Structure formats: structure tokens, C-alpha cells
Amino acid sequence: MxxxxxxxxxxxxxxxxxxxxxxxxxxxxxxxxxxxxxxxxxxxxxxxxxxxxxxxxxxxxxxxxxxxxxxxxxxxxxxxxxxxxxxxxxxxxxxxxxxxxxxxxxxxxxxxxxxxxxxxxKSTLLPNFKVIQENLDKIGSIRKYFSSYCQYSSRYDKYKEGIILNAFNPKYANGSLMDLGIYCLYPLIVLFGEPNDVKATGNLLDSGVDGEGNIILKYDDKNASIMHSKITNSYLPTEIQGEKGSIIIDKIHTPEKVEIHYKDGTIESLTVEQSHPSMYYEVxxxxxxxxxxRTESTTNSYKHSYTTMQIMDKVREEIGLVFPSDHK
CATH class of the missing domain: 3.40.50.720 (NAD(P)-binding Rossmann-like Domain)
Known part of the structure; x- marks a missing residue:
């Protein structure tokens, strides 16, 4: 034990x-x-x-x-x-x-x-994420990754009342990128590695954290686009677009339904049953x-975590998001 x-x-x-x-x-x-x-x-x-x-x-x-x-x-x-x-x-x-x-x-x-x-x-260790990894070759040369995680925070109502809870306090290194954007970024890095270039935009709230933002990442042969927000909702799935078809993922933070939509109009379901609660798999x-x-995960590895955080640092630099922790 x-x-x-x-x-x-x-x-x-x-x-x-x-x-x-x-x-x-x-x-x-x-x-x-x-x-x-x-x-x-x-x-x-x-x-x-x-x-x-x-x-x-x-x-x-x-x-x-x-x-x-x-x-x-x-x-x-x-x-x-x-x-x-x-x-x-x-x-x-x-x-x-x-x-x-x-x-x-x-x-x-x-x-x-x-x-x-x-x-x-948790997301990169779930059964339906592993299915994505195993079936990438079916969609041919991959050209685009699009991911969205925009979820209106219940704490934002308090924020608008003048009550700044932890979720919107830069003291705790919080905000949309750190809380939600990472769910879009980490799988990208696990699947495709480090990009060549990163560009970002975002809206900073008066408290000093970002309420929402967009990230564009450039690879040699593909691009990635990410939307994240704690002040609006989105109902869009994540897509990995290849020349032969696209993998459609219902929720990037907890993939439960995965399909390939091929060029000819046929659809292949890749979904596998998730027999345990989502956090079971990381534990x-x-x-x-x-x-x-062993002393390192091959999926949630040191390289993947470090690369993801380097990109998040770059995004924060682009949008002017600074945390007290940056000056320690």
C-alpha cells in the first residue's frame, strides 16, 4: 500500500x-x-x-x-x-x-x-484520451488542433459584487489560463510536443487576473488554436483536424465521447467505457x-509539465499577466 x-x-x-x-x-x-x-x-x-x-x-x-x-x-x-x-x-x-x-x-x-x-x-490519463493517441494515424497528416474550455465561474458573480475570491486573485496565481486554459494546452503538448511559436491575447480583470483569452501555437506542419474563459460559456467540442478526417472530442477536460468524422461523411465512434470516476486514473x-x-510518468512527464508551464509563462508575458510568485 x-x-x-x-x-x-x-x-x-x-x-x-x-x-x-x-x-x-x-x-x-x-x-x-x-x-x-x-x-x-x-x-x-x-x-x-x-x-x-x-x-x-x-x-x-x-x-x-x-x-x-x-x-x-x-x-x-x-x-x-x-x-x-x-x-x-x-x-x-x-x-x-x-x-x-x-x-x-x-x-x-x-x-x-x-x-x-x-x-x-486527469484528462491525459483517461481511457478516451488514450483512444485519441492510438487513432491519430487514421486522420492522415494533422493540420489543425482546436480546443475550447470556457466555463462561466460561479465566483464571477461574487467578483462583480466586489467580492474577490481566490479564483480571481493574482496572489494565488489564478485566472482563466491557469484554471482552464491548461486543460487545452497540456493535451496538445502530450500529443504534438513543443510548438515553434506562441501568440496570445487576453482580457485582464481589474483584480489583475485574466478573465478569458486566446492562444495560437505554430508547428512546422500544423497550427493550434485555444480559447479559454471563466467569464463566458462555450459549447464547442475540441477538434483535431487531419487531411483524411477530424477527431471530435466532446470535452477536452474530461473526454467521454470521441468520434472520427471522415472526409466521405462516414463517422467512426472511438468512445470506450470509462468504468471509474475521472480522477481515479491519475491516482x-x-x-x-x-x-x-519508477520516478516519472511517461504521460504526465516532467517534460510535458515543464513545456506546458513555459508556454503559459509566454502567454502571460504576451497579455501582461503577472503574479507575485514571479518575483520570488
Whole structure:
């Protein structure tokens, strides 16, 4: 069994723990919260007795082998590095950090201590994403990737009332690109690697984060277009366009329906049944890697995470989006 601690007692952690119930080799043994009462209440829901209000004590504890970090983005690097330095494996929510420099440091610390660091990007580990990878050759030479993730945030209503919650606060390295745009970018990098050029536009809100934006990425033989937003909705699917046909993906963040639309008008369904909750697959991947004695995922790899964050840094530079973390 891989004994886990969790840092972050929020709905994301609850979703992961619910999914992890079906993961072979997963055992929750400890919970961290700054508030001891909150830690105890959260732990009791899962039959856990060990709680911490000190990250340092948790990181040095011999009662955990790994940790799942689901705190605000600006805390990811510092917290992950603490656990990595103490020989703990780290599954860290996306985005892995606030900028590429932080990601580079995290990767080096993981390598130095021979432990696993993995970005909890669920989409690229789902069964229907693997189907996409396996069937790319069917659509011939690929010329265009288009992806959209625009979802009106319930927190935006509060923002318009003058209440700035974490989702729209640059202190926490948040905003549309970091929260939603990454879901469009990461699969692109896994499928096609690093682009030659990146251009971007975006609208910055008064709080200092981006509400929405567009990214154009140039490859030798193809282009990619990405739309992301936390202040509007989009109902468009993602497309990978080839000369023989196009792969249509219903939701890039959680692919559940995948089809090929061929030039001749025929449609081939590639959809496979997803028998577990979407977050199950990232946890199972993480546990499997540890149990196999490896220290890196081949899909959510160091290269893919670092390249994605480098592109996000470039996008932020283009639109003038700056986080306090950039100046540490």
C-alpha cells in the first residue's frame, strides 16, 4: 500500500478521495489543515485519525509515503519541495506551480531525492484520451488542433459584487489560463510536443487576473488554436483536424465521447467505457509508478509539465499577466 497524506481539505480533495476508493494500493493515512478542528472533521469522514497542522511535521512523518497537494497554485512549489526533500512522493494539482522556474526547481528536487513528482492532470490519463493517441494515424497528416474550455465561474458573480475570491486573485496565481486554459494546452503538448511559436491575447480583470483569452501555437506542419474563459460559456467540442478526417472530442477536460468524422461523411465512434470516476486514473497511475519503482510518468512527464508551464509563462508575458510568485 502507498500511504497518502492530503494537503487541502476542499471539494477537489474530496473528489479525489472518492475516486481513490477504487484504486488498488491507495491508503489515506493523514490529513493536513491549518485549522485542527477542520483537519479532524475532514479526517473523521474517511476514518483517519492522524492529522497535522504543521506541514513540516507532516513532511517528516514516517506514517506517510506520499502526499496529494490541492492548495492554491501559488503554494504548490513551496509545499511540494518540502515533501520531496523529505523523501515523499508528490501528486500535485494542476497547474504544477505558478511559473516555469518553480516547476524546474521542483523537478530537480524530485530527481535529487529519487522520488516521484506528478502533475494531477486527469484528462491525459483517461481511457478516451488514450483512444485519441492510438487513432491519430487514421486522420492522415494533422493540420489543425482546436480546443475550447470556457466555463462561466460561479465566483464571477461574487467578483462583480466586489467580492474577490481566490479564483480571481493574482496572489494565488489564478485566472482563466491557469484554471482552464491548461486543460487545452497540456493535451496538445502530450500529443504534438513543443510548438515553434506562441501568440496570445487576453482580457485582464481589474483584480489583475485574466478573465478569458486566446492562444495560437505554430508547428512546422500544423497550427493550434485555444480559447479559454471563466467569464463566458462555450459549447464547442475540441477538434483535431487531419487531411483524411477530424477527431471530435466532446470535452477536452474530461473526454467521454470521441468520434472520427471522415472526409466521405462516414463517422467512426472511438468512445470506450470509462468504468471509474475521472480522477481515479491519475491516482492509479501515480500509485502504479511508485509500486513499479519508477520516478516519472511517461504521460504526465516532467517534460510535458515543464513545456506546458513555459508556454503559459509566454502567454502571460504576451497579455501582461503577472503574479507575485514571479518575483520570488
Amino acid at each position: 502507498v500511504r497518502f497524506g492530503v494537503v487541502g481539505t476542499n471539494w477537489i480533495t474530496e473528489s479525489l478521495l472518492e475516486a481513490a476508493k477504487g484504486v488498488t494500493g491507495f491508503e489515506l493515512t493523514a490529513v493536513y489543515s491549518r485549522d485542527s478542528k477542520r483537519a479532524e472533521e475532514f479526517a473523521s469522514k474517511y476514518g483517519v485519525t492522524k492529522t497535522f497542522t504543521s506541514l513540516e511535521q507532516m513532511a517528516s512523518s514516517e506514517e506517510i509515503d506520499a502526499v496529494y497537494i490541492a492548495t492554491p497554485n501559488s503554494y504548490h512549489a513551496e509545499q511540494a519541495i518540502l515533501f520531496l526533500q523529505n523523501g515523499k512522493h508528490v501528486l500535485c494539482e494542476k497547474p504544477l506551480a505558478a511559473n516555469a522556474m518553480e516547476v524546474k526547481t521542483m523537478i530537480q528536487v524530485a530527481k535529487d531525492h529519487n522520488v516521484l513528482l506528478m502533475e494531477a492532470m 492509479q497511475e501515480f500509485v502504479d509508478i511508485i509500486q513499479q519503482g
